Amino acid sequence: MSIIKTNILMFLSLTHLFVSCENHANNSNNNNDVKTGNVTFLNESRYNIKIHRDSFSGPVLLELSANAPAKTIPVRVSDNNWGTVFSIEYLYRINEGFDTDSGEVIASGIDPNMQIPYVIKENENITVQIPDPPNPEFKTVFIKILNAHNLPCELKYYGRVLQQNNGNLPIAPGKTGIYKESVPEKGELYSGYTVATAFESVSVPDFTVNNGFIYSFTYDGSSVYKYQSTGKEPEPKIETIVWR
Numbered sequence: 001m002s003i004i005k006t007n008i009l010m011f012l013s014l015t016h017l018f019v020s021c022e023n024h025a026n027n028s029n030n031n032n033d034v035k036t037g038n039v040t041f042l043n044e045s046r047y048n049i050k051i052h053r054d055s056f057s058g059p060v061l062l063e064l065s066a067n068a069p070a071k072t073i074p075v076r077v078s079d080n081n082w083g084t085v086f087s088i089e090y091l092y093r094i095n096e097g098f099d100t101d102s103g104e105v106i107a108s109g110i111d112p113n114m115q116i117p118y119v120i121k122e123n124e125n126i127t128v129q130i131p132d133p134p135n136p137e138f139k140t141v142f143i144k145i146l147n148a149h150n151l152p153c154e155l156k157y158y159g160r161v162l163q164q165n166n167g168n169l170p171i172a173p174g175k176t177g178i179y180k181e182s183v184p185e186k187g188e189l190y191s192g193y194t195v196a197t198a199f200e201s202v203s204v205p206d207f208t209v210n211n212g213f214i215y216s217f218t219y220d221g222s223s224v225y226k227y228q229s230t231g232k233e234p235e236p237k238i239e240t241i242v243w244r
Contacts, residue, residue, distance in 0.1 A: 109138035
């Protein structure tokens with residue numbers, strides 16, 4: 001047999017092998033197609049939400065803002081008769097407007113009882129309504145400082161400069177710095193804090209913080225206080241993250 005004929009036969013054999021492998025791979029992919037049902041999520045709560053599959057640490061299926069229209073997505077059928085669990089994470093925006101120096105700051109919380117089970121079958125249509133959480137838990141606390149002074153300032157703890165939520169250190173004049181913390185369940189006394197510029201330092205009044213709250217101060221270059229129309233009070237303005 002000539003060298004040319006041999007090469008031709010080898011080429012034809014390799015081509016047949018390649019086509020056979022490709023067809024086998026395509027058949028395998030077709031056999032492994034994921035079966036899904038159609039799930040419509042309706043956020044009836046006042047929070048923005050993330051919907052996790054199976055557990056609160058599971059993959060995020062969808063994000064919905066408060067008052068958003070219902071959204072339908074395909075979801076893999078349930079693995080067994082116990083069904084699929086949708087775990088709801090509630091989001092609360094800490095800062096409003098555009099005066100912040102910390103970027104968008106979001107508090108994340110859960111209600112351990114807000115895990116919604118459904119048995120999802122192939123091509124079945126399901127509607128999941130998500131209400132306000134009866135007992136939301138936010139495991140963080142936020143401290144906000146409005147810099148009403150004409151110089152940049154920093155929040156310090158016994159002389160150590162603290163980072164804002166986004167990693168920034170100074171708070172620019174006219175801006176609000178936001179600091180995120182997590183404290184024990186019974187709260188924690190905050191003492192030893194100061195707000196400082198390059199030329200002066202002012203003590204922050206001692207105060208007790210609890211998770212699930214926002215504590216706001218104003219710094220004017222000479223004092224740190226909660227601003228009221230009736231005057232300056234040496235305590236923070238306190239807001240809850242939880243809708244009531």
